Amino acid sequence: QKEVEQNSGPLSVPEGAIASLNCTYSDRGSQSFFWYRQYSGKSPELIMFIYSNGDKEDGRFTAQLNKASQYVSLLIRDSQPSDSATYLCAAPQDTGKLIFGQGTTLQVKP
Amino acid sequence: KAGVTQTPRYLIKTRGQQVTLSCSPISGHRSVSWYQQTPGQGLQFLFEYFSETQRNKGNFPGRFSGRQFSNSRSEMNVSTLELGDSALYLCASSLTGSSTEAFFGQGTRLTVV
Numbered sequence: 001q002k003e004v005e006q007n008s009g010p011l012s013v014p015e016g017a018i019a020s021l022n023c024t025y026s027d028r029g030s031q032s033f034f035w036y037r038q039y040s041g042k043s044p045e046l047i048m049f050i051y052s053n054g055d056k057e058d059g060r061f062t063a064q065l066n067k068a069s070q071y072v073s074l075l076i077r078d079s080q081p082s083d084s085a086t087y088l089c090a091a092p093q094d095t096g097k098l099i100f101g102q103g104t105t106l107q108v109k110p
Numbered sequence: 111k112a113g114v115t116q117t118p119r120y121l122i123k124t125r126g127q128q129v130t131l132s133c134s135p136i137s138g139h140r141s142v143s144w145y146q147q148t149p150g151q152g153l154q155f156l157f158e159y160f161s162e163t164q165r166n167k168g169n170f171p172g173r174f175s176g177r178q179f180s181n182s183r184s185e186m187n188v189s190t191l192e193l194g195d196s197a198l199y200l201c202a203s204s205l206t207g208s209s210t211e212a213f214f215g216q217g218t219r220l221t222v223v
Contacts, residue, residue: 034211034212036214042216043198043200043214043215043216043217044153044200044214045214046211046212046213046214049211088153090153092208094166095158095160095165095166095207095208096141096143096158096159096160096165096166096204096207096208097143097155097158097166097168098143098153098155098202098212099155100152100153101152102152103152
């Protein structure tokens with residue numbers, strides 16, 4: 001059974017700090033990963049995707065992929081209270097199917 | 111560019127009834143996937159449709175079914191509703207469904223009483 005694992009948290013950081021969210025996966029064949037942000041009561045919103053080893057930056061967000069360690073992370077710089085949400089890591093398993101982690105709840109305190 | 115549209119947003123049904131949910135994908139997207147989200151189980155894959163064909167199916171009972179129309183709109187049906195079917199049902203739209211980005215609709219909140 002292919003799995004995606006995340007620490008459920010909550011992860012609490014002060015405003016302005018760097019939040020680091022982590023995800024591990026069991027399938028060595030996984031080639032791409034997605035990070036979704038989900039506010040309470042809302043649907044998941046795609047914020048980052050990464051296909052290659054290394055870092056990918058988009059504004060305050062940086063995704064990091066290490067295929068050898070089967071590890072993907074999301075860094076949020078200059079965290080804001082509006083970043084408080086659940087962050088879901090996902091990997092494609094089969095056609096049209098994403099496997100999601102349980103999500104990490106991030107709390108950014110003013 | 112319009113996003114993914116799901117209707118209705120909220121539903122309350124009684125045990126034993128059936129329900130149909132609708133999803134209109136982003137224009138040009140041909141893949142529609144359906145997920146069930148509950149607090150205990152997280153996001154669970156139901157099935158995926160591409161060009162009116164179901165290509166993939168998750169581990170849900172046969173009471174859960176779906177279809178896709180020629181305009182890529184998709185419907186999901188749940189028959190003989192059970193209390194445990196109460197959940198947020200989400201559809202995701204993508205170009206091809208193969209490792210391409212998937213965008214979610216706002217979801218349908220189903221409550222079974």
